[in-house]
Amino acid sequence: MIRIVISKTPEVILALDVDNRQEAQKILHATGEKLKWVKVGLQSYLRDGPDLVHTIADSGKKVFLDLKLHDIPNTMAKAMESLATLPIGMLTLHANAGEEALLLCSDIGKSFLPDTLLLAVTVLTSMDQRALQSIGVKSSVIEQVERLAILSVKSQMGGIVCSPQELIHLRAKLPNDTRLITPGIRPTGSAIGDQKRIMTPSLARDAGADYLVIGRPILAANDPAQALENILGEIRN
Numbered sequence: 001m002i003r004i005v006i007s008k009t010p011e012v013i014l015a016l017d018v019d020n021r022q023e024a025q026k027i028l029h030a031t032g033e034k035l036k037w038v039k040v041g042l043q044s045y046l047r048d049g050p051d052l053v054h055t056i057a058d059s060g061k062k063v064f065l066d067l068k069l070h071d072i073p074n075t076m077a078k079a080m081e082s083l084a085t086l087p088i089g090m091l092t093l094h095a096n097a098g099e100e101a102l103l104l105c106s107d108i109g110k111s112f113l114p115d116t117l118l119l120a121v122t123v124l125t126s127m128d129q130r131a132l133q134s135i136g137v138k139s140s141v142i143e144q145v146e147r148l149a150i151l152s153v154k155s156q157m158g159g160i161v162c163s164p165q166e167l168i169h170l171r172a173k174l175p176n177d178t179r180l181i182t183p184g185i186r187p188t189g190s191a192i193g194d195q196k197r198i199m200t201p202s203l204a205r206d207a208g209a210d211y212l213v214i215g216r217p218i219l220a221a222n223d224p225a226q227a228l229e230n231i232l233g234e235i236r237n
């Protein structure tokens, strides 16, 4: 019997890691309506603040605010209240903050950010086995990722940020409606840069990704709009 696997098409999120506001405007203009999601990280948010988030939302795109909140439960909850007026579609929290903090944030999210998908970050992809051991974690990286992902889902998080290599493992362990968001995406032929564990857009789609976070393959391309178009073509085919 031939089994046909139909993968769903993930959405592309542009990581807007640029040095200044002008660059940000330029890339938003160049990518136009083809781009639906933009990720604003610490670099841009600490420089340009809520105003940048409003500018992106006003241009018709959805914002993924990647602040990776990690603090005591009350402080995380209050930080989320401070974001309540922002038009954000996704927000990251560190799963390491623990169940109490994540559950409280989930409750606060329902009241203050009802349209925002809360995402948990498990083990940062910059950490390997040695780095985990140096902070007293004896489990392997994948065991720790799985532990934190399951804890996050139990704590009402809507999605998990993970490396492409963790997609298949997590997809099998988590409920179907848990969104999986992955950076480390490199179309064939594009520069790898500092990413270590990479995957092409179509392989990440087949491994079960719901969203692909992509920065430099689009930002550093001679024609960013064409680079985005090529990636969208690859994941639709």
Ligand code: C5P
Pocket (backbone or CB within 6 Å): 015, 016, 017, 041, 124, 125, 126, 161, 162, 163, 183, 184, 185, 193, 195, 213, 214, 215, 216, 217
């Ligand atoms: O340029 P590149 O495609 O490597 O950008 C990936 C984006 O995803 C960057 O904003 C990076 O900070 C972010 N990210 C990552 N690995 C993680 C979490 C976030 O590369 N584990």
